[in-house]
Amino acid sequence: MATWQRIPGGITAPKGYRAAGIAAGLKPSGAPDVALIVSDVPAIAAGVFTTSQVRAACVDYCRQTLKQDATVQALLCNAGQANAGTGAIGEKAVSLSTERAAKALSIDPSSVLVASTGVIGKQIPMEPFLVGIDKVAEALSEAGSDSAAQAIVTTDLVTKSIALEMELDGRPVRIGGISKGSGMIHPDMATMLGFVTCDASVSPALWQEMLTRAANASFNQITVDGDTSTNDSLIALANGQSRTPAITAPGPEAEQLEAMLTVVCQHLAKAIARDGEGATALIEVNVTGAANDAAARQIARTIAGSSLTKAAIFGRDANWGRIAGAAGRAGVSFDQNQLRIQLGDSLLMDQGQPLKFDVQAAHDYLCRQAEASQLPAEAGGTSLQSSANSNDLVTDAGKSPLRPAMGHSPLEHPIVIAVSIGDGPGQGLAWGCDLSYDYVKINAEYTT
């Protein structure tokens, strides 16, 4: 088994990366809105993008660029405008901004990828954006992960960041990541973004395969409301600066690296699920006994996305009927007489039959886990920007002191729903959040 430890530093923890985030005036609030992540040397890039038929200009650009050449040196991101539903002007914004970043960094424009998040159908104000690109390039720093993480958010309550380290051939290899997203969703501020840096040396095809699998086990297994964004993007760089042996074929080294990559992606994905609009708890669904992993994941995702289950969790109610109902309609065939449902330590259903269980104990478990998973911003009633401590449970970068134990992170206290549907080897995890009044409030009171 791979072993790794958590370290500070986020996306600049791996060797040879600098990052920064600055306020360019793209967000009406004046909050940071342009981020740049740069590798000192050309890096191998892999990407996973939205499957929506309605896509932002930057998504099409990244797909095409990566298809031609997977060597990339910079990731540019703006928050405020999604650059979706923007036509030819939106495409021009992509080329102008990547050219500007390339010029500031003295690299080729094709080495710059770009992601956007914010309001759909609004053009990015190019004058401040281009000036902001120059500014963010000047601000690049090896301690810049936190400022980049803050510049990519929209409606998020907290920033999301992680870095892990393991040993390969006696030398440290690191993977760092930041993400944003408050659901797939907010009104027209949709979008899940994830940026991952790694200092290992990996071949392009293998790195892409690893990222695709890691995304399938993480970002593709979270759901806030089922609404996929026009801009969802996950981009991972590997620059070889760890000076560890190149990984060019499947084997123990590749497996270890992929395992660590998967944990990074799962952390970032869970952080998004916990920060779901209006959420008061993080839900983890663990499905076993399916014919294969894909089937198990599908059932897990369906349960995590069930409005009825989510509303029951908000009501702190151990409603096994809704969990069983969601499992049954997931589109995966199984024998209902083998269905087993457990909530925390409480066994609610076995062999398809409801069991007598301690309703109060199950209720207490739901309350306890929800309490333990409160976001610091909620507990303190402070916003992302105004509290120096608002991130320190979720991020571990920059000046925020690392908490001594992972056990204190809100993400370590999900409400666990374990479902078994048979004797098969397939298993899968999914994450979601509860459905609260605030979800409706946030999304009904927003006006175009």
Place this chain on the structure above:
Amino acid sequence: MATWQRIPGGITAPKGYRAAGIAAGLKPSGAPDVALIVSDVPAIAAGVFTTSQVRAACVDYCRQTLKQDATVQALLCNAGQANAGTGAIGEKAVSLSTERAAKALSIDPSSVLVASTGVIGKQIPMEPFLVGIDKVAEALSEAGSDSAAQAIVTTDLVTKSIALEMELDGRPVRIGGISKGSGMIHPDMATMLGFVTCDASVSPALWQEMLTRAANASFNQITVDGDTSTNDSLIALANGQSRTPAITAPGPEAEQLEAMLTVVCQHLAKAIARDGEGATALIEVNVTGAANDAAARQIARTIAGSSLTKAAIFGRDANWGRIAGAAGRAGVSFDQNQLRIQLGDSLLMDQGQPLKFDVQAAHDYLCRQAEASQLPAEAGGTSLQSSANSNDLVTDAGKSPLRPAMGHSPLEHPIVIAVSIGDGPGQGLAWGCDLSYDYVKINAEYTT
């Protein structure tokens, strides 16, 4: 084109049917909870049932019975217990109750179908149920549609009923229907049920084909929260008592009958969508320009089921971005530059680009339609049982006076979202409701 008129009488409007609903004590409230619908002569039966892997005992029984012989004479229904998650005892409840009904009616048990709705995992109290079956058989009447419609509901705010008549070969042919459902869903009071009676003479295979297609264009196109029930059942009888020529092959007569059947099913389905938990408006999504009808229906259903779109409608906000986002993730391929979105008379997006539109006019349209679609029970603040007038806009049976024009029915004032994705011939309709605080309240505050 087929022409038909609306008539009173619900499921007992077609010739040769009697129905009744009585209170047997299965619901804690003491409200009517056992319904029986009987054809004077053996009728051809067709059925469409839940696709869930977790199914009630009655669903499996109906499927098996219809597979052996499509000749049926009675439909029995209890409300209060779903008879799902009830194992062997639940199967026994099915055989005991169908045998009792058969004895009371002096017919063969295999001529009795049964449906259940209510709490999952609770056994039906058999003593009161069996006594109730005798009682409901004695109460059968040609004016009994309304009492049957009242005995099949659970959390519904209003009953759902319709009857239509057309001419075939110079003689009247009638189709009547009742349904229940407040979403696919309520907590553990899930379930959509639909019962349709017809006095035409149709061959079994053709009748099943007609019902399957009608269900695909109606019940399968409504969504309240995406949660499919363990008990969903739609059963249609055709008993030939209209004395019109037997319809045994596709042709103009079959087309006319199917068209009328589809309208009956769409009315019953829309009534369920409008009665969705917490709903304040009925939403109709009309997708055109797809490669085929199935693709158009899928997009329509995805938009109607999008939490973001539903919350925006609750906020009376013409949020085209959410509609475009839902269309994009429906799993159907299209060119986003051909996307066109219209809300009522307001064109919001064309050729994939957002348009300037009168935001106030669009808001007014949403308010106006929602206002016009208010359920009578809501307007008067009265419950299903306590108001003599609570049903008269939705049902047209029994003593309730028929409103002079269909235009006054809440179901005739949906909020219409029209989406075009290209130049293809495929089109599809779907119906849903908005997502309100009350949906969360109803589903979070329920406790097992």
